[in-house]
Amino acid sequence: MLGVLRRKVACKANGVSALGQGIRVVASRAFSSSGKEMTVREALNSALDEEMSADPKVFIMGEEVGEYQGAYKISKGLLEKYGPERVLDTPITEAGFAGIGVGAAYYGLRPVIEFMTFNFSMQAIDHIINSAAKSNYMSAGQISVPIVFRGPNGAAAGVGAQHSQCYAAWYGSCPGLKVLAPYSSEDARGLLKAAIRDPDPVVFLENELLYGESFPVSAEALDSSFCLPIGKAKIEREGKDVTITAFSKMVGYALQAAEILAKDGISAEVINLRSIRPLDRSTINASVRKTNRLVTVEEGFPQHGVGAEICASVLEDSFEYLDAAVERIAGADVPMPYAANLERMAVPQVEDIVRAAKRACYRSTPLAATA
C-alpha cells in the first residue's frame, strides 16, 4: 500500500525525467485510482468470469475446479454460472487432462487448465512442452495452441519439499511458451485476461500466499476489456542507485527492502518482471544503465534460474554500465525443509535482499568474518 503512495509521489517528483521514461510513466499516471481494493483471488476469479462470458470457447478444466469451487477458490461460482460443460472437474490424472486440454486447443477451443500446484504439472510436462509449446513450429503454423496452464507456483508455508518448487526457470527456458508471473491484483487480472486471449500456450504462475492479499485496483483495471501486455515488466518503484528485479511474491519483499534501503539513503528501483518469457530485457537493461547495479530476486533454485538469465542478459547488453557485480538472491540450493526455522532459511527474506543491495552499492558492513 505504502509502495503505491510513494510511487505516486515519486512520479510527480521525477517530472523532469518523465520524458526519458516515456510511455511507462504516462501510463501509470493515466490509471486513475478507483479507491477499490481487490484480493488476488478475486482478481483471478473475475478475470476468468469475464473471459468465459466474452468467449464461449473458453472453458476450465482441473481438479476440484467445479463443485469444490476450486482448491483455492479461484474458480468459485463459475460452475453455477457456466455449467458443467464449461467447468470440468477431472480425476487426479494430470497427464490425461493436460493432454485432453491441448487436444481441445488444437481443435480451436480455449482451455484454461488448472494444476492444483505446479508441482503436479511435472506429471503433464510432456504435454506442456512437446504437445503444446512446439506444435505451432513443427506444423509451420497449421496447429496453434491457445491454451492457458495456471495454478499456484513456488513455496507456500510448511508444505515440504514436493510441494514447494518454483517452475519459472524450467518453463521460461522453452521456446514456444509464454510464461507469466503476476504479483498484484491488477497484474492478476490483466495478465490472466491477456493469457486467455493469447493464441499461444501460456504458463501462468500464481502464488498461493498472494491469493488472499489485497491491492488497490484502478478503474481501468476493473473494466472487462482490461488487458496487460505480455512481455512487459513494470517499474513498481523508481530509484536511481540499484535495480532490484523480482516476480510474484518476491516483488512484495523487494518493495519492503526498498523501503528499508531508502532509510539508509539507497534509492532502489524495483522491477516487477510480470513476464518470465518473453523476458523484458529492454526494461531491465534500461534500468541497470541508469542505476549501474543489479540484484535479482527469485524464490526458485539458484542454478540455471531466472536471475542467472537476467545476469547474463545484463552482462551481454550493458556490461560497461555495471559498477558492481550482479547479486543474486534465490531460494536455497536444497529441497524445501519442513521445520519452520529451516524453511525460513530456504526462502529469500527481506533482509537478504537488503544485504545484497548494500553489497552492490559497496555499502555492506565490513566482512568481519575475516578478522
Place this chain on the structure above:
Amino acid sequence: MAQLTQRAATFQRTLSAAVSSTRCLSTASTSPISVETSLPFTGHKIDPPSRSVETTPQELLSFFRDMALMRRMEIAADSLYKAKLIRGFCHLYDGQEAVAVGMEAAITKKDCIITAYRDHCIFLGRGGTLLESFAELMGRKDGCSKGKGGSMHFYKKEGGFYGGHGIVGAQVPLGCGLAFAQKYSKDENVTFAMYGDGAANQGQLFEALNMAALWDLPAILICENNHYGMGTAEWRAAKSPAYYKRGDYVPGLKVDGMDALAVKQACKFAKEHALKNGPIILEMDTYRYHGHSMSDPGSTYRTRDEISGVRQERDPIERIRKLILSHDLATEKELKDTEKEVRKEVDEAIAQAKESPLPDPSELFTNVYVKGLGVEAFGADRKELRAVLP
C-alpha cells in the same frame, strides 16, 4: 484384340479397359457388392457388426489404387533414406495400408484423426499430396510443415489430420481432447486416436480413456497392433496383449487390419457407437514389413519366414487384387497398369520434391509463436544472429 473379342459381351467395360485405369476408376460402377470379411469380428462388451460388408466396384478399385500409392511412397522413402536425402527418423507403414484406407472409407474429413510417428500414409489418406510428403521428408520448403517438422510431424488441419506425434502415447489424450472439442462444439463428428501395441501400455492412455468414458466423448481408439513395439514383441511388453479388451469398461472390437473392408466396417460401426455411447477401442491386427524405423532391419526380433509369410498370406493389396479379379471388376493388366501409373506419380513427385529448395534461413525464427509480440529470439551466437519474432 483377342481380349476385346472375348469381352464382347461386356461392351461397357471393354471401352473403359481400352483406356487408362484412371478412367476405369471413374467409370467404374457404384452398384453395391456384398463381401464377407476374412474373419469375423470379436467383441468385448459389445455385439460385433456383421461380417458382410457393402462395397462397390469403384470403392474396391480406389482401395487398390490408394494402397498401391501408399505402398509405393513408403518403398520410395526407403530408397531416399538410404540415399541420405531423408535424415533422422523415418518410420514406414508398408503392410498397414488397409487400416488407413479402410478408415477413410468409413468417415469424412470433418472427423479427426491423430496418430503417432508412422504417419505418412494417414496423411495421404487425409488429402495430403505426394509432393508435400516427399518434400517434408527431405526437409524442403514445399513440405506439409515447410520442412520444419520432418517425418514424424506431418499435419493437415483442413483435412482433419492433427499429426504426426513423436512421443509414444501422447497422441491418445490429445485425440480425446479433439473428441472433447467436437462434443463441446456439438459437431456430430468423431475422432480416431491411433496408437500401436507399444503405446497401448502407456498410463496416459488409460487416464484419457477414463475421462472419455466419464464424459461420453466421441473418441475411437485405434490400436494398430503390428505385434512389435520397436524390437519388443507384444507378449514381452503386455501381460494382456488383447488390446481390444484393455479398455475394461470401454467396449472393444478386434479387427483383421489387413482387410480394408473389415476396417471400413469396424470404423463405420465405431463412429455410430461413439456418437451415441462414447468411447470404443478397435484393435487392428496388422503388420509392418519394415523394421520399426529405417535404423532397424526388423529381422533381429522377427524371422524372415514370419515376414514373408504375412506378405504371402495376408498382404492387404493382394487381398483387394484377388477380390477385384474374382469379381471381374478389372483385368490383371489393368491393375498392373494402375501400379505402373502410381509408380510414375511417385517418381514425378520425388523429382519435384528434389527441386524444392531448403527453407529460407529466416524460417528458423518463424512460427515460434502465433503472436510474437516483437520479441527477440537468438541464434547460437546471439551477437551474430538474432531476430524479432513477428
